Amino acid sequence: MTGDRLRLALPVLSLAVLLGAVFYLQPRAMSYFGLNLLFNLAIPVALATIAQMMIIMVNDIDLSIGTFVSFCACVTATFVHDTPLIGYAILAAAILAYAGLGALIQFRGLPAIVVTLGMSFVWGGLAVLILPSPGGASPEWLKTLMSYKTPLVPIAVVAPLVIALVVHLLIKRSWVGVILQGVGGNDRAMERAGWSLVKLRASAYGLAGLFGVLAGMCLVGLTTAADANIALRYTLLSIAGVILGGGEFVGGRISPFGAVIGALTLTLAASFLSFLRLSPDWQIGAQGAILILVLAVRLLFVRKEAAA
Amino acid sequence: MTDNTSSTEEPLNPVRILFSKPWIWAFVAAALTFAATSLVAGSGAGSLFYAALTFAAFSAIVGIGQMLVITLGPGNVDLSIPASMTLSATLALKFMDSETALIVPGLLVAIGVGIGCGLVNFALILLLRIPPIIATLSASFLYQSLAIWSNRGLRIKPPEPLADFATGGALGIPNVAVIGILLAICAWVLLERSIAGRWISAIGQNLRAARLSGVPVNAVRFGVYVNSAVCAALAGFLLASFSGGANLNMGTEYMLMSIAVVVIGGSSIGGGNSNVPGIWGAALFMFLIVSMLNSYGLGAGVRLILTGLVIVGVVALASRKGYDV
DSSP: HHHHHHHHHHHHHHHHHHHHHHHHHOGGGHHHHHHHHHHHHHHHHHHHHHHHHHHHTTOOOOHHHHHHHHHHHHHIIIIIHHHHHHHHHHHHHHHHHHHHHHHHHHHHHHOHHHHHHHHHHHHHHHHHHOSSSBBBOOHHHHHHHHHHHHOOSHHHHHHHHHEEEHHHHHHHHHHHHHHHHHHHHHHHHHTTOOHHHHHHHHHHHHHHHHHHHHHHHHHHHHHBBOOOOTTTHHHHHHHHHHHHHTOOSSSSSSHHHHHHHHHHHHHHHHHHHHHHHGGGGHHHHHHHHHHHHHHHHHHHHHHHHOOO | OOOHHHHHHHHHHHHHHHSTTTOOOOOHHHHHHHHHHHHHHOOOOOHEEEEEEHHHHHHHHHHHHHHHHTOOOOEEEEEOOOHHHHHHHHHHHHHTTGGGGGHHHHHHHHHHHHHHHHHHHHHHHSSSSSHHHHHHHHHHHHHHHHHHHHHTTTOOOOOOHHHHHHEETTEEHHHHHHHHHHHHHHHHHHHOOOSHHHHHHHHHOHHHHHHHTTTTHHHHHHHHHHHHHHHHHHHHHHHHHHTSSOTTTTHHHHHHHHHHHHHHOOOTSSSOOHHHHHHHHHHHHHHHHHHHHHHHTOHHHHHHHHHHHHHHHHHHHHOOSSTOO
């Protein structure tokens, strides 16, 4: 338990430091409106990070989450807006496809990296077919939901924390989550205990698909339009978010709160860099540097954990 | 007739041996797509073959580097290949500034940048104990920024003789393909006939056992990561010379390509077992599948979907033992 808390301390600390730096640079950001702007895109990023976390939980990596979220955004901005019934059916089918991939990967013993890399072409191609040029429109209810004004703290901060809580209850406090983490921890043991690994991996991938769909829908609710490349960078952001949040690539060690806070940190890092008036040439590089820095600090924490 | 039965047994053996090699399937697939494309495409099969060899060469060069990295075992993937390609090509072309006299120093600049990228990658992996995927990924952001900063959207032409070399060929074989094949032969000799190659495979099969039996694990990993970045730098240098200058997203497609050729080529993604000839088969296949879909007149969307499905399909059919550790 203390180990888990220590793991969470680093993402929380890095978020706090970054937030402090932003407030120092731009005191006006310290307001309801300012926070909303800072964390504007945090909700879809957090959902995509949770999706990635589900995959990392079973020791795989999903290189297609960015194109998948783009695809879902395109479906939301077109079919869900125009013909809701067909739209939701497509999204449901996409979740099933994700679960099917999980089953295929387990059944044939395939490398998840390659399968998801291949699937990233498929989702990207579908997105281009649906929306060849940027456009579409957000369903009205989504727009209203995403611009809902929560009291005191803006929705862009509240929603990710609520998402983290729900996922925490599902993964850390229910039997489903324990078994799914077990797949990452020791799949042979799970199999010998009588669980079907095909079904378990399919469930983990299905959950990832579900959160990917939600990420795409929320993204459209925020941007009110979509294009086929809208979320490509989510693939890297989501992997970085999970690891930043104290997750491990192997062993089923993941933390929903950590992942969401990692996602918030990365969203904030982008705002922070624009406040620094850094030349745009260096924006991407600085994001890489922040990532390296946090991981370097984490090394110290992990050592302390090992000593404890 | 009795003669016939005995004679079929004899030549069957080499065929059987050939088909027991995991890399043969990549070549079979490449040959099938080649046939399917040249049936439809009006232009001669010769020019298609030439183009395939040219473009496959770039994929094969980065694929060889990636293959050695993947051979090191689970979690070892170099995601900085596109950024290393772009950075070294940008800096080398900027250095040469279209001057013919600076071609050789320019090549050395590219290779030097590659070595630098490899050093940074490995330093992050070793010193910060970051998983290689994340280390190469975050480092690639730095390389990308460096490339943007030094390039500033300018497109500097490669020196004339270098461009001629990269686009030219002799005896129906493009020069870049010759380089790619030579590198593949070097990689094969390294892996199959040298101690260093045995060390790489040993680490991929069982890191602990390799360390206990005295394999200089960190030195080998160091060499492999630097080699991957140098391969990427060389491919970037050639690609920029071939296409008339470096641009910032010239490396993008090689992220997928480098991993895809390794896996389709029959190497185990779990590491420990690599396959050099398969790299070339897979590289040819990957180019031909796109040109096949092109020649059937399919749009970008359908082409992407089919490419993806083919990759997933090939992997699902061919690799039976990927994760069996």
